[in-house]
Amino acid sequence: MSDLRERLRELADVVASQSRTPGPEAALRRARRRRLQLAGGTAVLLAIVLLAVTVGTDRLAGPAPLAPSATTRPARATTTTTPPTVSIMPDPGEVRLPAGSPPGPTGEQMVHDVASVVAECQGGAPGEPIALVAWGKEHHRYWLIAAKPPGPGEDWLCWANGLFEGGGAGTVGSNGNMPLTPLGAGGSSNIRVGDQYWGQIVGTVTKRATRVRVLFDLGIPPLELRPIQAGDRYPVNFYAGFYRLPAKDKRPATWQVVRVVAYDEAGRKVAECQAKAGPGHSC
Amino acid sequence: MAGNGSFEEFYSGAVGRLVGQLFPVTGDLHEAEEVVQEAFTRAAARWPRLRDYDVPEAWVRRVAMNLAADRARGLRRQARAMRKLRQPAEVPGASVEALALAEALRTLPIRQRQVLVLHYLVDLPVDQVAHTLRMPEGTVKSLLSRGRQMLASKLGEAEEVLDPK
Numbered sequence: 001m002s003d004l005r006e007r008l009r010e011l012a013d014v015v016a017s018q019s020r021t022p023g024p025e026a027a028l029r030r031a032r033r034r035r036l037q038l039a040g041g042t043a044v045l046l047a048i049v050l051l052a053v054t055v056g057t058d059r060l061a062g063p064a065p066l067a068p069s070a071t072t073r074p075a076r077a078t079t080t081t082t083p084p085t086v087s088i089m090p091d092p093g094e095v096r097l098p099a100g101s102p103p104g105p106t107g108e109q110m111v112h113d114v115a116s117v118v119a120e121c122q123g124g125a126p127g128e129p130i131a132l133v134a135w136g137k138e139h140h141r142y143w144l145i146a147a148k149p150p151g152p153g154e155d156w157l158c159w160a161n162g163l164f165e166g167g168g169a170g171t172v173g174s175n176g177n178m179p180l181t182p183l184g185a186g187g188s189s190n191i192r193v194g195d196q197y198w199g200q201i202v203g204t205v206t207k208r209a210t211r212v213r214v215l216f217d218l219g220i221p222p223l224e225l226r227p228i229q230a231g232d233r234y235p236v237n238f239y240a241g242f243y244r245l246p247a248k249d250k251r252p253a254t255w256q257v258v259r260v261v262a263y264d265e266a267g268r269k270v271a272e273c274q275a276k277a278g279p280g281h282s283c
Numbered sequence: 284m285a286g287n288g289s290f291e292e293f294y295s296g297a298v299g300r301l302v303g304q305l306f307p308v309t310g311d312l313h314e315a316e317e318v319v320q321e322a323f324t325r326a327a328a329r330w331p332r333l334r335d336y337d338v339p340e341a342w343v344r345r346v347a348m349n350l351a352a353d354r355a356r357g358l359r360r361q362a363r364a365m366r367k368l369r370q371p372a373e374v375p376g377a378s379v380e381a382l383a384l385a386e387a388l389r390t391l392p393i394r395q396r397q398v399l400v401l402h403y404l405v406d407l408p409v410d411q412v413a414h415t416l417r418m419p420e421g422t423v424k425s426l427l428s429r430g431r432q433m434l435a436s437k438l439g440e441a442e443e444v445l446d447p448k
Contacts, residue, residue, distance in 0.1 A: 004384070004434065008404040011381040012303030018376065019302040021316050024294035024323070031327035091331030104417065105346060112329055167353075 092119040095146070096131035098231070102142045106168040110135075114146040114162040114172050121158030121176040124148035125233070133159075134228045138242050139193045140166060143200065145240065149233035155179045157235065161202045163188055173202075180236055182206040183271035185214075185260050185283035190248065197245040201257060203283070204236040208270045209262035212239045216256045218246055257283060290330045294323055297340045301347060304404055308351050308396045310389035318354065322347035344405070345415050348397055355393040387437035395430040398423050 092115035101111045115130045124130075128149045135144040147159035156176050164170030173186060185203035192198075201214055205227050214223040220243055227237035245251065255275055260283050262271040273283040298319060305315040322343045326333055333339045377385070388396050394416070401412045402423075409427075413420045 004399070004431070005403045007381050007384045008307060008400065011307060011377055011385055012300075012404055014303075014377045014381070015306040015312060015315070016299035016303035019299050019312070019316060021298050021302065021320055024291040024327075027294065027320060027323040027327045028290065030324040034324075034328065105342070105349065109325065109329075112332070 092116050092130050094129040096129050098131060099134050101132055102135055102137070102144070102164075106166070107142070109168050110142055110144055110162060110164050110170070111146070113164075113170075114144045114160050117160040117162075117172045117174045118146050118148050118158050118176075121148065121160075121174065123151055123154050123156060123158050123176065125151045128233065131231075133230050133234075133238060134240070136240070139191065139196075139198050141191060141193075141200075142166070142170075143202070143240055145202065145228070145238050147230065147234060147238075150235065157204065159204070159238075161186075161240070163191070163200060175204075180204060181271075181273075183209075183212075183260060183262050183273050183283075185257065185273060185275075187255070187257065189245065189255065191242075197248060198242050199245050199256060200240065200242050201260070202240040203238070203260070205239055205262050206271055207235070207237055208264050209237070210265045211263045213261045213263065214241065214243070214257060215259040215261070216243065217258050218251055218256055220244070220246075220256055259283075288334065290327055290334075293326075293330075293334070293339060297343065298323065301340070301344055304344065304400055305347050305351060307385060307388050307400050307404065308348065308393070309354070310385065310396075314351070314354065318347045318350040319343075321350055341415070348401075348415065352393050352397065383438060384434070387434050390437060391430060391433055394418075395426050395433070398426040399430045399434075402427055 092112065095111055095115045097111070101107050111132055115132070118130045125148070130146055130148045133145045133147050135142060137143075142162075142164045144162040144164070145159065146162075147157060150157050156179055158176035160172050160174050160176075162170055162172040171188070175184075175186075181204075183203065183205050185201055187199060187201040189199045190197055191200060201223070205212055207227075209227055212225040212227060214225065216222070223241050223243050225239045225241045227239050230237050243256070245256065257275045259275065260273050261269055264270045275283045301319045301322075302312075302315050305319055306312055309315045309318065325346055326339065326343050333342055336342060388399070391399075397416055398412055401407045401415055402409065407415065409420050409423050413423045416423070
């Protein structure tokens with residue numbers, strides 16, 4: 001009578017010889033299709049960035065630009081809805097994890113997905129790796145912010161924000177094709193957790209700010225957020241937060257954010273942006 | 284080790300072996316192929332980084348094992364597991380003893396199947412099994428012990444026959 005090891009091997013060998021998998025091309029095709037879905041999701045956020053800059057240049061008052069006046073900007077947007085010429089996401093290379101990372105292989109996958117989107121952005125200091133600046137878990141969702149320090153003369157910042165379910169499904173927003181402003185915001189709505197709905201706001205803010213206040217309509221209480229310290233290599237800090245939404249049938253299909261204001265240590269307003277009506281969520 | 288080889292080479296060299304390893308866990312050839320294919324899809328998206336791993340196959344195996352566990356839980360929720368359990372394992376060419384083992388394995392909890400396969404088929408030591416499945420070593424030892432006992436009981440054999448020292 002053979003032992004367990006031998007019987008398992010026999011079984012595995014027979015199965016291996018009979019297995020009919022579709023081949024490596026199928027796996028590559030599926031990976032490419034998912035990448036396209038990801039690019040489609042980020043295209044929406046690209047529209048947000050475009051709107052943010054349009055609004056920001058008109059409405060932001062007070063603070064001087066965060067970076068020197070533009071020299072050269074990327075020749076193309078960081079995301080596209082057209083099929084890419086490569087079949088897999090770009091390799092982000094080493095990803096620094098100063099704040100750790102979500103746990104397990106799924107967490108690694110989230111980091112890789114967000115960093116890969118940053119890697120697509122043209123720019124960044126040569127030789128400096130992408131970093132996962134911050135991450136957190138709220139309302140059964142993981143949020144991540146990854147960025148690449150800007151290169152000399154760049155007035156934009158390559159960064160991406162991801163929002164994932166525990167199993168790893170999610171979306172990644174790409175940012176970095178426009179000059180930085182003192183305060184930028186984007187976000188997601190209709191994040192459903194059980195019977196409740198949540199919205200997320202995420203953006204960049206001048207380093208002079210020590211507090212970010214988000215104002216909403218529909219009677220949603222204001223949100224007070226502390227900027228996430230990105231470190232010396234980044235010209236701005238980040239912020240992120242969640243807010244509870246009324247049930248879907250009790251609110252219009254618009255962004256609930258009305259205004260975002262940044263304050264310094266002394267309580268002085270240092271930046272402000274007004275949400276703009278129209279497609280996408282931007283400020 | 285994949286070194287700087289292509290994804291296609293890595294896939295071709297590992298896919299059969301991995302399906303063979305996942306079959307005793309899923310108890311279903313189609314399920315085993317599905318989870319392995321999905322794991323390879325995820326590997327394809329990360330290949331520029333994965334190819335530098337010492338053993339990229341271990342990464343794919345771990346993902347496939349997790350997917351198999353997720354699916355098993357989903358099946359249980361949908362009350363489809365019982366229907367599947369009644370279906371005999373279909374592996375033409377396997378010996379009667381191997382088929383009996385496959386049938387017996389299908390009655391064990393998924394975690395027990397995983398540790399038995401990783402330890403006895405993949406030949407991983409207990410600490411590596413624990414690392415792969417992210418569980419304490421004590422839990423692995425306990426699952427191995429109970430798994431052997433249950434298999435011996437199902438197969439009507441002494442435990443020592445299954446695990447001769």
